[in-house]
Amino acid sequence: MSDWKAGSDARLPLYQRLREEIMDRIASGEWPPGEPIPTESELTRRYNIAVGTVRRAIDTLVNEGLLERSQGRGTFVRRPDFDASFFRFFRQVNAEGEASVPDSRILSASLQTPPPVASKALGLAHDASCICLERLRTLEDGSLLTEKIWLPAARFSGLLKVPLEEFDNLLYPFYEARFGQRIGSARETLTIASADAITSDTLGIALNDPVVVIERTALGYDQTPLEYRCSMGAAATFRYQIEIS
Amino acid sequence: MSDWKAGSDARLPLYQRLREEIMDRIASGEWPPGEPIPTESELTRRYNIAVGTVRRAIDTLVNEGLLERSQGRGTFVRRPDFDASFFRFFRQVNAEGEASVPDSRILSASLQTPPPVASKALGLAHDASCICLERLRTLEDGSLLTEKIWLPAARFSGLLKVPLEEFDNLLYPFYEARFGQRIGSARETLTIASADAITSDTLGIALNDPVVVIERTALGYDQTPLEYRCSMGAAATFRYQIEIS
DNA sequence: AAGTGGTCTAGACCACGGC
DNA sequence: CCGTGGTCTAGACCACTTG
Numbered sequence: 001m002s003d004w005k006a007g008s009d010a011r012l013p014l015y016q017r018l019r020e021e022i023m024d025r026i027a028s029g030e031w032p033p034g035e036p037i038p039t040e041s042e043l044t045r046r047y048n049i050a051v052g053t054v055r056r057a058i059d060t061l062v063n064e065g066l067l068e069r070s071q072g073r074g075t076f077v078r079r080p081d082f083d084a085s086f087f088r089f090f091r092q093v094n095a096e097g098e099a100s101v102p103d104s105r106i107l108s109a110s111l112q113t114p115p116p117v118a119s120k121a122l123g124l125a126h127d128a129s130c131i132c133l134e135r136l137r138t139l140e141d142g143s144l145l146t147e148k149i150w151l152p153a154a155r156f157s158g159l160l161k162v163p164l165e166e167f168d169n170l171l172y173p174f175y176e177a178r179f180g181q182r183i184g185s186a187r188e189t190l191t192i193a194s195a196d197a198i199t200s201d202t203l204g205i206a207l208n209d210p211v212v213v214i215e216r217t218a219l220g221y222d223q224t225p226l227e228y229r230c231s232m233g234a235a236a237t238f239r240y241q242i243e244i245s
Numbered sequence: 246m247s248d249w250k251a252g253s254d255a256r257l258p259l260y261q262r263l264r265e266e267i268m269d270r271i272a273s274g275e276w277p278p279g280e281p282i283p284t285e286s287e288l289t290r291r292y293n294i295a296v297g298t299v300r301r302a303i304d305t306l307v308n309e310g311l312l313e314r315s316q317g318r319g320t321f322v323r324r325p326d327f328d329a330s331f332f333r334f335f336r337q338v339n340a341e342g343e344a345s346v347p348d349s350r351i352l353s354a355s356l357q358t359p360p361p362v363a364s365k366a367l368g369l370a371h372d373a374s375c376i377c378l379e380r381l382r383t384l385e386d387g388s389l390l391t392e393k394i395w396l397p398a399a400r401f402s403g404l405l406k407v408p409l410e411e412f413d414n415l416l417y418p419f420y421e422a423r424f425g426q427r428i429g430s431a432r433e434t435l436t437i438a439s440a441d442a443i444t445s446d447t448l449g450i451a452l453n454d455p456v457v458v459i460e461r462t463a464l465g466y467d468q469t470p471l472e473y474r475c476s477m478g479a480a481a482t483f484r485y486q487i488e489i490s
Numbered sequence: 491a492a493g494t495g496g497t498c499t500a501g502a503c504c505a506c507g508g509c
Numbered sequence: 510c511c512g513t514g515g516t517c518t519a520g521a522c523c524a525c526t527t528g
Contacts, residue, residue, distance in 0.1 A: 013516060039494065050518045055495090063308060065490045071495045072526035084489045185490040192437055192455050192480035210437050210455030210480060235437035235455060240485075244329045245310045245430040258497060284513065295499045300514085316514045317507035 004047070014049055018057035021047075026066065026077055026184075027222040033182065036074035037067065082172075086188050086214045089240040090139050090233055106164045107134040111153065114228075118150040121217045121228040128152075131159055136202070143237045146202050149229040155181055172218075175226070184221035190214055192235060203234050210235035249292070259294050263302035266292075271311065271322055271429075272467040278427065281319035282312065327417075331433050331459045334485040335384050335478055351412045352379040354405055356398065359473075363395040366462045366473040373397075376404055381447070388482045389448050394474040400426055417463075420471070429466035435459055437480060448479050455480035 005021060025031045038046065043054045058075055061067040068078045082088075114122070114130040122130065133149040149171070151159065156179050168174040175181040194208045203211065212235045218227040250266060270276045283291065288299045303320055306312040313323045327333075359367070359375040367375065378394040394416070396404065401424050413419040420426040439453045448456070457480045463472040 015516080041494085050520095052519085053517060056516085058495095069495065070526085071524070072493080074494065074526095080490050082489060084487065086487065185488065188487050188489065190485045190487075192457065192483055194455065208453070210439065212437065235480075238437055240435045242329065242331065242433050242435075243430065244327060244433065245325050260497075286513090295501095297500085298498060301497085303514095314514065315507085316505070317512080319513065 015053050015056040015060070018043070018047060018049070018054065019060055022057065022061060023066065029182070029221065031077050033077045033079045033184075033221070036076050039074060080183060080185055082186075085186075085216075086190055086212070086240065087139075087145070087231070090143060090145075090212075090237050103138040104169050105136050106167045107136060109133050109160055109162075109164065111160065114150045117215070117230075118228045121215075122150060122152050122225045124152060131156055137231075139233075139237075143234055144203050145231050145233040146199065147229055147231040149227060151227055152225075155179060155226065171227075181226050182220055183218045183226060184223075186216050186218040188214055188216045190240075193232075195232075195234075199232055203232070205234045205236075212238045260298050260301040260305070263288070263292060263294070263299065264305055267302065267306060268311065274427075274466065276322050278322045278324045278429075278466070281321050284319060325428060325430055327431075330431075330461075331435055331457070331485065332384075332390070332476070335388060335390075335457075335482050348383040349414050350381050351409045352381060354378050354407075354409065356405065359395045362460070362475075363473045366460075367395060367397050367470045369397060376401055382476075384478075384482075388479055390476050390478040391444065391447050392474055392476040394472060396472055397470075400424065400471065416472075426471050427465055428463045428471060429468075431461050431463040433459055433461045435485070438477075440477075444477055448477070450479050450481075457483045 004017060005024060007020075009017070022031075022037065025037075026033075031037050037043075040051055040054050040058070043049075044051050047054075058067060058069070062069055062075075065081075066078060068076045070076065110132055111129050112132045113127065114124075114132065116126060118130065119126050119128060124130070131151040131153050133147075133151070135147040135149060137145040137147065139145065156175070159179070162178070172183045175183065191213045193211050193213050195203065195205055195211045197207060199211060200207045200209060205211075211232045214231045214233075216227070216229045216231070217225055218229075220226050249262060250269065252265075254262070267276075267282065270282070271278075276282050282288075285296055285299045285303070288294075289296050292299075303312060303314070307314055307320075310326075311323060313321045315321065355377055356374050357377045358372065359369075359377065361371060363375065364371050364373060369375070376396040376398050378392075378396070380392040380394060382390040382392065384390065401420075404424070407423070417428045420428065436458045438456055438458050440448065440450055440456045442452060444456060445452045445454060450456075456477045459476045459478075461472075461474045461476070462470055463474075465471050
């Protein structure tokens with residue numbers, strides 16, 4: 001009992017130490033997403049602390065979105081929820097309200113030297129080469145998104161041999177199933193630009209029409225950058241909302 | 246002791262009932278922003294419940310951003326933090342890093358019939374007239390924002406008699422000091438448009454250049470809409486970021 | 491029925507802020 | 510020094526899920 005990991009700082013409150021302990025287990029893959037973590041009473045026994053303290057640690061992690069409680073069943077490692085993504089905010093006017101997954105098509109996959117933004121986001125040397133995917137997505141309302149996706153070649157070796165038709169609509173489950181790379185979180189940045197010739201042509205809009213540029217860096221549960229992507233869509237169909245309090 | 250308000254549902258967990266109790270006190274203005282709420286032990290006495298339960302209720306409200314704890318001093322009603330606003334995300338390239346409050350100038354104040362969006366946002370009849378302010382703001386990097394601000398005349402009577410120079414740079418403290426109207430939260434919506442002749446002229450950009458349109462509805466602590474504003478700025482200097490997890 | 495998380499209590503001691 | 514919030518414990522009972 002009380003088998004804390006080495007790095008644990010004894011001056012910290014117990015519930016914070018347990019919190020870090022749990023986060024480490026998730027980051028290392030010992031407790032994978034979708035799976036339950038040990039029960040509260042199991043944790044009290046294992047670390048020799050009171051239930052209340054265990055609950056407090058779990059509470060903070062639930063609040064941060066890393067865990068999910070389900071009464072009577074257990075506490076589970078949560079998968080990231082990409083409903084929060086900017087992509088969700090391209091206006092959805094589809095009459096049915098069907099949550100049909102947008103169609104996506106991989107146009108090409110190749111080995112290339114990435115632009116500095118991409119190599120920096122992936123934490124690679126500026127001259128390291130990456131896998132680059134080009135992708136076209138059709139949203140619910142018929143509008144289009146063009147994407148360039150950069151992946152570190154070392155973690156996705158063999159991807160270039162996968163036929164383009166075998167890519168799934170959703171890339172993250174595909175990454176997980178084929179390469180064991182699990183996305184735990186992401187950061188997106190939104191800027192506005194004007195469409196150049198190629199982009200306006202692809203998106204079916206006029207030259208110089210405003211486009212929304214979404215850059216995303218996706219990280220593993222251990223915070224390693226696993227993907228950098230840059231997407232562009234017509235700004236006319238974009239609408240985003242926040243709450244201030 | 247245990248003097249719960251009438252509306253309190255006895256089937257709800259105690260900590261949730263206390264939570265609503267506190268929210269009501271804040272909404273009614275009984276516990277104004279910036280002021281401390283009663284101490285934890287005072288609340289245990291007043292409602293005849295355990296400290297742990299009081300702490301739990303306060304915890305949730307701190308998490309939601311309504312309260313702020315300060316060890317040794319007390320628990321305080323928080324003011325909304327407009328650092329979260331979209332305005333913060335116009336690129337700030339000022340060399341000094343000084344957090345100089347952007348300059349703002351009221352161009353006009355008049356009584357007008359608002360457009361449907363505004364009257365709807367304010368919860369007014371479509372033909373009710375409103376106070377309309379036109380305002381020009383200069384951000385840290387020198388870029389400009391034009392704003393139209395709509396206020397319900399009933400709550401801001403006398404505003405039209407205030408000389409334009411007497412408006413403060415920050416309107417919300419001004420609303421509070423002069424009219425007793427306190428902003429508790431707000432919702433902002435971001436869309437993209439192209440600059441028309443007037444807008445491009447005001448902002449000093451080219452015709453049809455992309456502009457960011459930010460619509461904000463600001464509410465009182467009792468959720469009454471108190472202000473609707475629509476602001477526009479050059480999209481070139483805009484950059485916004487979110488985290489997904 | 492067994493096991494899980496959800497609510498609640500009562501009481502202890504610590505750390506910080508201000509008088 | 511006193512009062513505040515911060516941490517921690519121990520144990521009770523409830524509500525839900527599963528087998």
